[in-house]
Amino acid sequence: MDIYMVRAKKIVTVSNAGTIKDGAMLIENEKIVEIGTWEILRKQYSSIQVIDYTNYVITPSLVDCHTHLLEFAPTSLYPVTPQTHFIAGKAILFHALSSGITALGEQICGHPLCDFRVEDYRKAIHGIPLNVSFATTSISIGFENIAHFSSITQSVAVHKKDLIDPFLVKQIAKESDYPGENIFINATPANFTINEVPKAGEIIYSIEEMKEIVDIYHQLGKKIGVHVAGKEGIKMALAAGVDVLHHAHGITDELIERASILGIQIVATPMGGTHLTPNSPMEILRFVNQNISVSISTDAYLPPYPEVSWLPFKDQSLKGPDQLMLIAYPSMQLLKENNYDENAILALLTNNPATILGKENQFGRLEKGLDANFLVAEGIPGLEITEPEKIKRVYYQGKMVIDRT
Template sequence: MTTLIDNVKIFTLGDQGTIENGYILIKGDRFQEINAGHSTINCDKKIDGQGMVVLPGLVDCHTHLMEYATAELHQTQGPAQKMAGIANLLTALKSGIVAVGEHHLGHPVLSQTTKEYQEITNDLPIDVKLATGCCFIGTDPLTLVSAAHPGRIIDKDKDLTDEVIKHMAINSDFPGESIFLNATVANLPLSVAPKAGQITFKYEKIKNFVNIFHACGKKIGAHIEGDIAAEMFINAGGDVIHHGHGISKQVAGLMAKQNVSLVVTPHGGTSSKPLSPEEVYQFYKLGVNIAIASDSYLPAHPEAAWLDLPQDYLVGPEDFLKITSPFLTYFLDQGEPLEDVLELITVNGRRLLSNSTENGTITPGNQADCIICQQIPGIETIDTTTIKYVIKNGQPVVVRN
């Protein structure tokens, strides 16, 4: 099967840069040729782009669409929980997202295993990378759950053995929220999670987690707010900080030095005020590798003033452009090249999710995932219906006429 996308402006975000008017040839599930001008080649399928823009598919490298969102958004359980997870993934795909960094953290009631989550996502036309971990919820006393013990609350000292940590490491596809170094407020009101933000582990235990993950050949990520937890994680050799709300410029400098990446969640995810576009830009200029993610489904933190979101509204993948846009436009206003700015919601997240050399750019030989849009998403528009095509593995999977 060959597909030709013709008459488009192409942001390859790769070696070929931006092509003002060109074509993309796809063979099977791979990009074959990208060039300026037009192609007269005979193809099985031809898409006339009519001057629209093409860029790599969007990547949301931090989501909770299949476990926590199913219970909270849809109130589903058992076999219906699967359906809710798939419905959420479809919402992501329809929003132009071709890959998500999803989580299995364990849940006090839902008892699906990591294997079951993997089975659900195997044949879907969206890449679902799964991070397995354990999660501290900031109730009083703290509630601890883990992917290794789905469906029950566990004990920090008895249940988190080296064997269990190894189990999580082996099953983890990417460095998501493997451990929570601060208890999370999750989707609860602060009154129900009064201990949100509290430090959960001592340095030795964090170091043990990191060592076991690394011994299994896996990178490790952590849910973090504030300098104390961030510094412990960096010193322990951790790889990816998720949220990082409330961390200082000094600690961000340390992250850059130790090559620790930051997954920014613009509208919330911890008890602290989320990082503002100005702060994230400062960290970026210090050399921190940054990707922006939605942490869906999640209500907005009351102090995320740069976002105009209704109170208690659960932000999902359909809002990915809306919540990332203030950051993208701020970076652009500071004079950053458009291509570098677009990487924050595409290839940077892909690099975190991928353990291969595949980088998500529109480059011959790469997996043919891209979106064809009327306007530049996140910059010129936040309306996902302006994304006319979502192409996954070389096939149009969303087509809006």
């Protein structure tokens, strides 16, 4: 169908229109053409075919702006070879799509087992109904001898001095689509156990080195995001002028206030991702209270941080994008208890991460002129439902790509 209308019990637009009860949306050629009440739109477009979803809620589809689904996940989950790596990767992407996610922010860090170019990852997503933005990065892994890799040097390990070489930094920056984990201020534990990464958390850069790297990105007209945790690292990131903090575990109230003043965006990862305790619901509430644009992301595939009270996980098996609603649920509930509107709450999984990706004028809200990326579900994702099975249909650019009805 090139043109059709959908009707729902309510449409949570995550736009200035708010929630529209007994709402309708006109879709034509992949875009939202009109959105409003059923009473008004049915009169204006009486001859248009209608798909009746009056037992369901329609919302924007989800955006997970910090993932490792194509580079690290295949080798972590499956016995792949270079010949089968992207077959597994496509299955993983489909799993994300079936969980209501139609846009991803994917990190390409450099991996000792994956000698692929950035172009290989871009080619791998062709034909998949997902919008994928790639952040090209360097990475430092907290082994006893800290290991450094980059998206440009692929499977070849590099030295710390290479990470600050202006030529390599420029190459990484030029390839990057958005401010993901472009550099790791702290060495990461990655997917390894504590015993394997004793130097996880160690700070890699000086403030002078950080400022030089940030300047290179900004001179190229690029925003820069950083993997960071702990007071010292976060303080350094803010002083260096970065644009996006990924994780920001261990942030203090003073640094939250400073980030707000500077207009910094934060990608919160309640499941883990650094050497410190991940973002709690109360911490995410503090971000929102300070008017920080915060996104919740999985950092998948990831072993959950052990013994965190707000997560239901009983083991450290790797968790994927199907957990996005579940890990967001405690924070979204706390925001509701603090009288935030459901549209503002859902923005943490839709419009805010779309903005991180630089795609806020393309998707993340249900608004005239934007892509028709939306969900038909039993409730509001992350706020009222947490199971992907309760998402009955997923639409991407106006086409139904997942059907559980």
